Amino acid sequence: MSEANILDPPLDPPQAAPPTAHAGAHDDAPHGFWSTYFFSTDHKHIAKQYLLTGLCMAVIGGLLAHVMRMHLAFPDRAVPGFGEVPAGTYNALITMHGTIMIFFVAMPVLLGGFGNFLIPLMIGARDMAFPRLNMMSYWTFLVSCVILIGSFFVPGGASPAGWTAYPPLSANVAYSGAAWGVPLWIAAVALEFVAFLMGGINFITTAINLRAPGMKMFDLPMMVWMQLVASVIFLFSVGPLVAGAVLLLLDRVAGTGFYNPGAGGDPLLYQHLFWFFGHPEVYVILLPGLGIVAEILPVFARKPLFGYRMVVYATLATGVLSFIVWAHHQFVSGIDPRLASAFSITTILISVPVAITMFAFVATLWKGAIELKAAMLFAIGMVGVFFWGGVTGIINGSAAADIYVHDTYFVVAHFHYALIPPVFFSLFAGIYYWYPKMFGRRLNETLGKIHFWGTFLFVNVTFMPMFGLGLRGYPRRTYDPRVFAHLGDLHPLQLAATLGTIGLLLSQIPFVINFFGSLKWGAVAGKNPWRANTLEWSVPSPPGHGNFDGTPVVYRGPYEYSLPGGDADWLPQDLAPGRTP
Amino acid sequence: MTHTIPAPERRHPNYVAIWGVLMGALILSLLLAYLRHAQLAALLIWLVAIVKASLVISFYMHLKFEPAHVVAIVIAGVLALAILFLGLFPDIVRVYGG
Amino acid sequence: MHLMPVAASSYAGDIDRVMWVITLIVGVWFLAAEGILLWFTFRYRKKEGVRAAYVPGKGFRQTGWILIPCVAILLCDLAIDAFGERVWDTIKQKVPPAQLQIGVEGRQWAWTFTHPGKDGILGSPDDIVIPNEIHVPVGVNVAFTVSAADCLHSFWVPELRLKQDAVPGRHIQGWFRATRPGSYGVLCAELCGVAHGLMRGTLYVDTEADYERWLASRTGVQAVASQPAPQTAPQTAKTGGKS
Amino acid sequence: MSRAAAHAAATRRDDVIRSTGISTGRLAIWWFLGSEIVIFGGLIVCYVLFRLRHPEWGALARHTVTPAGAFNTLVLLTSSLFMVLAHAAVEHGDLKRASRHMLGTIALGGVFLGVKAFEYGHEMSMGFTPVSGLFWSFYYALTGLHALHVTGGLFAILAVRQMVARRSDTHRVELVGIYWHFVDVVWIFLFPLLYLSN
Numbered sequence A: 001m002s003e004a005n006i007l008d009p010p011l012d013p014p015q016a017a018p019p020t021a022h023a024g025a026h027d028d029a030p031h032g033f034w035s036t037y038f039f040s041t042d043h044k045h046i047a048k049q050y051l052l053t054g055l056c057m058a059v060i061g062g063l064l065a066h067v068m069r070m071h072l073a074f075p076d077r078a079v080p081g082f083g084e085v086p087a088g089t090y091n092a093l094i095t096m097h098g099t100i101m102i103f104f105v106a107m108p109v110l111l112g113g114f115g116n117f118l119i120p121l122m123i124g125a126r127d128m129a130f131p132r133l134n135m136m137s138y139w140t141f142l143v144s145c146v147i148l149i150g151s152f153f154v155p156g157g158a159s160p161a162g163w164t165a166y167p168p169l170s171a172n173v174a175y176s177g178a179a180w181g182v183p184l185w186i187a188a189v190a191l192e193f194v195a196f197l198m199g200g201i202n203f204i205t206t207a208i209n210l211r212a213p214g215m216k217m218f219d220l221p222m223m224v225w226m227q228l229v230a231s232v233i234f235l236f237s238v239g240p241l242v243a244g245a246v247l248l249l250l251d252r253v254a255g256t257g258f259y260n261p262g263a264g265g266d267p268l269l270y271q272h273l274f275w276f277f278g279h280p281e282v283y284v285i286l287l288p289g290l291g292i293v294a295e296i297l298p299v300f301a302r303k304p305l306f307g308y309r310m311v312v313y314a315t316l317a318t319g320v321l322s323f324i325v326w327a328h329h330q331f332v333s334g335i336d337p338r339l340a341s342a343f344s345i346t347t348i349l350i351s352v353p354v355a356i357t358m359f360a361f362v363a364t365l366w367k368g369a370i371e372l373k374a375a376m377l378f379a380i381g382m383v384g385v386f387f388w389g390g391v392t393g394i395i396n397g398s399a400a401a402d403i404y405v406h407d408t409y410f411v412v413a414h415f416h417y418a419l420i421p422p423v424f425f426s427l428f429a430g431i432y433y434w435y436p437k438m439f440g441r442r443l444n445e446t447l448g449k450i451h452f453w454g455t456f457l458f459v460n461v462t463f464m465p466m467f468g469l470g471l472r473g474y475p476r477r478t479y480d481p482r483v484f485a486h487l488g489d490l491h492p493l494q495l496a497a498t499l500g501t502i503g504l505l506l507s508q509i510p511f512v513i514n515f516f517g518s519l520k521w522g523a524v525a526g527k528n529p530w531r532a533n534t535l536e537w538s539v540p541s542p543p544g545h546g547n548f549d550g551t552p553v554v555y556r557g558p559y560e561y562s563l564p565g566g567d568a569d570w571l572p573q574d575l576a577p578g579r580t581p
Numbered sequence B: 001m002t003h004t005i006p007a008p009e010r011r012h013p014n015y016v017a018i019w020g021v022l023m024g025a026l027i028l029s030l031l032l033a034y035l036r037h038a039q040l041a042a043l044l045i046w047l048v049a050i051v052k053a054s055l056v057i058s059f060y061m062h063l064k065f066e067p068a069h070v071v072a073i074v075i076a077g078v079l080a081l082a083i084l085f086l087g088l089f090p091d092i093v094r095v096y097g098g
Numbered sequence C: 001m002h003l004m005p006v007a008a009s010s011y012a013g014d015i016d017r018v019m020w021v022i023t024l025i026v027g028v029w030f031l032a033a034e035g036i037l038l039w040f041t042f043r044y045r046k047k048e049g050v051r052a053a054y055v056p057g058k059g060f061r062q063t064g065w066i067l068i069p070c071v072a073i074l075l076c077d078l079a080i081d082a083f084g085e086r087v088w089d090t091i092k093q094k095v096p097p098a099q100l101q102i103g104v105e106g107r108q109w110a111w112t113f114t115h116p117g118k119d120g121i122l123g124s125p126d127d128i129v130i131p132n133e134i135h136v137p138v139g140v141n142v143a144f145t146v147s148a149a150d151c152l153h154s155f156w157v158p159e160l161r162l163k164q165d166a167v168p169g170r171h172i173q174g175w176f177r178a179t180r181p182g183s184y185g186v187l188c189a190e191l192c193g194v195a196h197g198l199m200r201g202t203l204y205v206d207t208e209a210d211y212e213r214w215l216a217s218r219t220g221v222q223a224v225a226s227q228p229a230p231q232t233a234p235q236t237a238k239t240g241g242k243s
Numbered sequence D: 001m002s003r004a005a006a007h008a009a010a011t012r013r014d015d016v017i018r019s020t021g022i023s024t025g026r027l028a029i030w031w032f033l034g035s036e037i038v039i040f041g042g043l044i045v046c047y048v049l050f051r052l053r054h055p056e057w058g059a060l061a062r063h064t065v066t067p068a069g070a071f072n073t074l075v076l077l078t079s080s081l082f083m084v085l086a087h088a089a090v091e092h093g094d095l096k097r098a099s100r101h102m103l104g105t106i107a108l109g110g111v112f113l114g115v116k117a118f119e120y121g122h123e124m125s126m127g128f129t130p131v132s133g134l135f136w137s138f139y140y141a142l143t144g145l146h147a148l149h150v151t152g153g154l155f156a157i158l159a160v161r162q163m164v165a166r167r168s169d170t171h172r173v174e175l176v177g178i179y180w181h182f183v184d185v186v187w188i189f190l191f192p193l194l195y196l197s198n
């Protein structure tokens, strides 16, 4: 069979599902409490497990950030509720904060949570291609979480080597002092990779092979495309780092010298291996975030996503380009300057495909009928805030400019502006949008709006000053702001950022209340509260085991809103031609 | 979109013959090791290895009979490695400021 | 209070210019993008009886609205590349003939600077080795060699817009020409363990006369004594593998 | 069988050809191998780069036992032959022959590990341990990782052989086979890299 087939599977003649339709599902329907809530192979349960685990890790990561910020603003005082923050502890704090937020919040929530929940529902499948593998993925991930958090409590404390874990610092206990922290860190991250490799293979095969009859690749909701591309990027970029991590572990525990120049090794090798994965990784995080936005904007603007195919191709281009920019993290690390020039060029070029996607999102709003529900606010906020992260990335991307801004708070500001849109704004947008489908009840809109405005305001109060700090030359990963008095008094900026953080944390309270309260008191949501087109809205909320009675048949793309003619302004993907919603 | 009729039997090439070729290649590469010209030897040995691998992949692993998007997986993986190699070459082999 | 520290090296101005040029270019796009986003959001709020327009963005007549601006972005990118590339070359590739050689070594957690003595030759017995103190005459092309004794460090003088990682096993060359006399902080910009945040020295950019005076005052002083012993030097960390 | 039930079945069983031209099981194996290619490949790339950086390693490579390596190549290639014959047998419905062939694969896999163990012992006795120089670190890392894959493969084949005995999930013979051949391919590259080049 040929390539063409993957693009358009033959549309089998639709059949009304016979009453015995989901007989097939019953034999693996859940039995009892444990199999339902713990060892369930139902992608929806696994998704919720991933989502909640990720959110809890977000709380931890956020509190770590809070401690860091408090210390930076009041260096000579103990942090209330935590105590003194000596240098070693501070390094462990940033390391764990970064590691948790990237690997244990962003990925589980965006891929493990939303990916697991939505891919089968959106393509009309009854479950993931390999439900048991899916469950294994989650439990592997949970073990890695336990190991990581456990590393706080081992002798020597958690790894202080930064989330990048550069050797020799990470490769030699004598340099870092964390006898157990670093090996545990490596183990935790390696296990996390394994978990997401299982997940990724599951996502890819499911999205390619389990599509409902009639659903061509170009009928996939953008979220599925983004999850697919993200999984592929992850799968092909993580390998070398897995190898690199093994070598690091060997250096650390077996005394080999892969990264030790004394033994003929080279520390730069690790940096290359890390960033060969590390940069694609940021798009692994960004793309699902964009996918969520791409689902929400059309629904609340009642318009098709502008230039669906264009966005798909732009996404693919972004994925390919993300493999040839990694050394922009190493411009001043002693790499060959000619190499740096080349990577600088590719890095800045990546702005084109990303801009295409972002602008398409903006264009989607044009002449829409926009309803600013909480989900929509967060979606639009994601686009607005990410522009900041994006354009400041260009400044880093110019090798010459990076000589100055590298390893300053300018970079810290850049990546928080780039990460928080997909990780928090998209996460919240997605929760406000799909919560009804997940839990059958709606979240409170007012609390949601408060949550948005608080988060939006304080994200900027927190991170805008960091651009200033960076431009003044304040280096990242330094625990005592006072040693840089000669750079000018930067305390006001530090203080602003810290106050912002406190505000940011407080702004999450309405969300937490809303999240748990609505489970009980939220208004019951029907099948399709938002009048949306994609398949997940054609089944009950929450969907039963096996998702669909019978197999949905897909007749059209996912974003047919406000088609001229007919008074309904939406047209579900599985609605037989001629019928009206 | 799923016919539950089991997989239509795919063509099975003569596996034993292929095995014979592989053995020949193995012996060849062993002989090549004795070549005077080291670079040349390395190159040829490498080529033989590639031939052997592609035989196994396309016939034993049936990649020859799979749709194009499956072949693409392997190609993508190898491409990623090529990029990695090119990116690291200037720093690991020709150490700048070494 | 200035946005950035004073520019005190020959190429500091160039780097600042790159940053401002990029800021200008992307700034325009940024403002346009945010402006349009806000405008659409408020202009096209749902109104009773007003139905959204069906604009799928198919075909070039519609996608052109995105693709043509993105061609412009591509051009901006190339402009940024070209502009930055020139500066990068002057700093990293076109190294001018050096009038003074300096050795820079990072170790946990101090800098060791090696100045040539009177003879002006590095590696000769009268070298002046001082921890955390580096003296150069103003307006002179200084070539430095950065190395590391244990783990990664990064030799950074914000005012000079100069940053270069110190990598064990490598002796990385660089250069600068200080343009304003004064003393500037030398920081470490690469996480290197507990006291990374405290690892700093001072760069003294002296007038020719002051430099000569300093040189005279240093000759004969047993410098090596003041060299800090590395807190931790495990056997596995011999540097110089490929030096 | 109703389309829904068929679809339900499809999400649990892999022995169906999809309109994408490949069964979900085989597709998954190939994507899995995609990830394996970059893991092994990444390690091999690192080794090759350092090999080019240190020409003197050629001399060290002489200390690896080339005959043993060559013999192991033969063993592994032959085991692959048995594996693919087992697959063919399954598709001809001759499960007896299939599990006989798989037994051959398992036996040869065992031989491979045995020879490898002997090599390790020999090299250690000559004082070449994983920490005596970067070449040996790489040698042990590469062959060790490969040996782990062989071991894993053996267990997988054993498991599948049980299924064949129970006449269930026989399509997995092909899946485990594809994996086994991949391990073989890796060795095809490791052999010249570690044994022949000098």
Ligand code: HEA
Pocket: A164, A282, A283, A285, A286, A328, A329, A347, A348, A350, A351, A354, A355, A358, A386, A387, A389, A390, A391, A393, A394, A396, A397, A398, A402, A405, A406, A407, A411, A414, A415, A418, A419, A422, C025, C026, C029, C030, C033, C073, C076, C077
């Ligand atoms: C989701 C995460 C995410 C995303 C999407 C990005 C996106 C980008 N990043 Fe960022 N980055 C990080 C996360 C992310 N980054 C992290 C975590 C780090 C720090 C790691 C560490 O050291 O700890 C980092 C660090 C980092 C560096 C290294 C800095 C240093 O350490 O010295 C660089 C350098 O080039 C860089 C560049 C870019 C670029 C060019 C983009 C581009 O993709 C941005 C493209 C988008 C746009 C450009 C905006 C849209 C376009 C327009 C508005 C049109 C106008 C634009 C032009 C005319 C150019 N990033």
Ligand code: HEA
Pocket: A055, A056, A058, A059, A061, A062, A063, A065, A066, A068, A069, A094, A095, A097, A098, A099, A101, A102, A105, A106, A161, A162, A163, A164, A412, A416, A419, A420, A423, A424, A462, A475, A476, A477, A478, A479, A497, A501, A504, A505, A508, A511, A512, A515
């Ligand atoms: C996704 C990634 C992510 C996110 C979201 C954040 C969020 C934050 N980070 Fe982040 N940070 C990193 C990734 C991230 N960070 C990385 C990779 C580094 C580099 C580490 C290194 O150098 O090695 C870093 C480093 C870093 C530094 C630099 C430290 C240094 O170099 O010295 C600082 C300093 O201020 C900082 C602050 C913050 C703050 C105040 C937040 C705030 O936004 C946090 C606010 C927290 C919350 C808002 C929690 C919300 C909780 C929920 C939403 C869950 C609700 C619960 C239920 C419903 C159950 N971070």
Ligand code: CUA
Pocket: C106, C107, C109, C152, C153, C154, C188, C189, C190, C191, C192, C193, C196, C197, C199
């Ligand atoms: Cu030295 Cu940081």
Ligand SMILES: [Cu+2]
Pocket: A278, A279, A282, A326, A328, A329
């Ligand atoms: Cu990057």
